[in-house]
Amino acid sequence: MAKSSTTRRLIAASAAATALCLGVTGCSRPINGTPIASGSPAADTVAGLPVSDGPSGLKPGADPAELPVEGGTDGDVDRLAVDTVADVQQYWRQAYPKTFDKGRFRPVSRLVSYDSGGQGGRLCGRNTSGMVNAFYCPEQDTIAWDRGRLLPELRNTFGPMAPVTVLAHEMGHAVQHRAGLLDGDTPPLVVEQQADCLTGSFFRHVAEGSAEHIRVSTGDGLNSVLGVLSYIRDAPGETGFADPSAHGSAFDRISAFQYGFNDGPKRCTEMTASSVLERTTQFRFWKKAQESDLPIDEDSIERVERSLRRVFADTGVAPPRISIERGACQDGTSTEPATYCAETNTVSLDRKRLEEMATPPRGGDEPSGYGDFAAYAQVASRYVLAVQRAAGLRLTGDAAGLRTACLVGAWSGLLVEDPIGRRNPVGKLRLAPGDIDEGVAALLDENGLIAADVRGEQVSAGFARVEAFRLGFRQGITPCASEYHS
Numbered sequence: 001m002a003k004s005s006t007t008r009r010l011i012a013a014s015a016a017a018t019a020l021c022l023g024v025t026g027c028s029r030p031i032n033g034t035p036i037a038s039g040s041p042a043a044d045t046v047a048g049l050p051v052s053d054g055p056s057g058l059k060p061g062a063d064p065a066e067l068p069v070e071g072g073t074d075g076d077v078d079r080l081a082v083d084t085v086a087d088v089q090q091y092w093r094q095a096y097p098k099t100f101d102k103g104r105f106r107p108v109s110r111l112v113s114y115d116s117g118g119q120g121g122r123l124c125g126r127n128t129s130g131m132v133n134a135f136y137c138p139e140q141d142t143i144a145w146d147r148g149r150l151l152p153e154l155r156n157t158f159g160p161m162a163p164v165t166v167l168a169h170e171m172g173h174a175v176q177h178r179a180g181l182l183d184g185d186t187p188p189l190v191v192e193q194q195a196d197c198l199t200g201s202f203f204r205h206v207a208e209g210s211a212e213h214i215r216v217s218t219g220d221g222l223n224s225v226l227g228v229l230s231y232i233r234d235a236p237g238e239t240g241f242a243d244p245s246a247h248g249s250a251f252d253r254i255s256a257f258q259y260g261f262n263d264g265p266k267r268c269t270e271m272t273a274s275s276v277l278e279r280t281t282q283f284r285f286w287k288k289a290q291e292s293d294l295p296i297d298e299d300s301i302e303r304v305e306r307s308l309r310r311v312f313a314d315t316g317v318a319p320p321r322i323s324i325e326r327g328a329c330q331d332g333t334s335t336e337p338a339t340y341c342a343e344t345n346t347v348s349l350d351r352k353r354l355e356e357m358a359t360p361p362r363g364g365d366e367p368s369g370y371g372d373f374a375a376y377a378q379v380a381s382r383y384v385l386a387v388q389r390a391a392g393l394r395l396t397g398d399a400a401g402l403r404t405a406c407l408v409g410a411w412s413g414l415l416v417e418d419p420i421g422r423r424n425p426v427g428k429l430r431l432a433p434g435d436i437d438e439g440v441a442a443l444l445d446e447n448g449l450i451a452a453d454v455r456g457e458q459v460s461a462g463f464a465r466v467e468a469f470r471l472g473f474r475q476g477i478t479p480c481a482s483e484y485h486s
């Protein structure tokens, strides 16, 4: 996120488009663009499975998989990695022949664990020293991972499902090569989308309890998988999983994952360059560089507040006061890192918690979050409760949580400038491409407020959270009330 270098005029058309539709019956949802994922996901089920927040990670009592790993250690991360690869391969042993008509699945030839902080050595034509990464290299049919930094850091931020997600995705590339899904002309975005889709089909198998070593809950477990997908990106054969330069926004990645999760791996083979390009939001993100994060200080909070006032000016909301002092409401309600009190129409902030949320993931045990936009989106999530209140809508329950995500999405969408500056009527604040991915990762975090009601109760199903945020991002404020009512 960055300060805008020029002040932009408020554009009348954008302002008109931001009027919140108050009634339920009077609103119709505009049909534009192409459908996203499969239907509008429910708040309490995930592709037909009930949402629950049970344990995720290694199944207790399962015997460790025995696969040869070059450089492997007895450490937790390597154990998780090897058990993951074993489960993914077990899954493809049964799914591959049914899906691709290419005979039996052949396990990956070589597994390598390395420490990017070590002396390094040659692997697939690269030096592993300093390579904070995990990748599949087709030339040597090898899956490799950095046990020193990448996998432990991701695990610290996103939980035990993070290394599983990364390795299942890399195994997806191995499957693509085996099944002949790629040719020299396949665009990188399609390659990545297909690997995410194949990852989704594996996670369906895990969510149904069918994997030998790994389990995932359909609530916070699966949400952490989607969070990882939102946050990190790769370019196959070139840079690997941790490189932020490559392909697909968080929306694109979660859609692709959802196709595989809902519909199975056959669906992934139907992803073509034209179908992917039609759906993706990537084209909006014209800027390559990641912007640096803004500090959480009074100046930036004020920018955020101004942008919120502008975006929601025409909704009839009496703008809440934003206080940078922690506070609880008279009735005792207090949510972290920000609280909305309806009686006083105040949003009070816990600056320390916001700062943690604005800190990108790092090694060690210190608390960290996703970046500055992730923190500002928390502030916005409480502000839009005032917008809902002004519209006479309930502030509690799943519908309130989904409307909140949708309205935060709408605010975010108006902070994006396109190359000729037609959007972003908001002046002093603009989004960099990575900001939306930060926002989606924070949306999926078990501690966030972006899809939470006034009490801080989150909507359980991650797919539903993302869909609501995306709806607002793409279509603005209008559909938020009509789509989510109760």
Ligand SMILES: [Zn+2]
Pocket: 169, 170, 173, 192, 195, 234, 235, 236
């Ligand atoms: Zn990839």
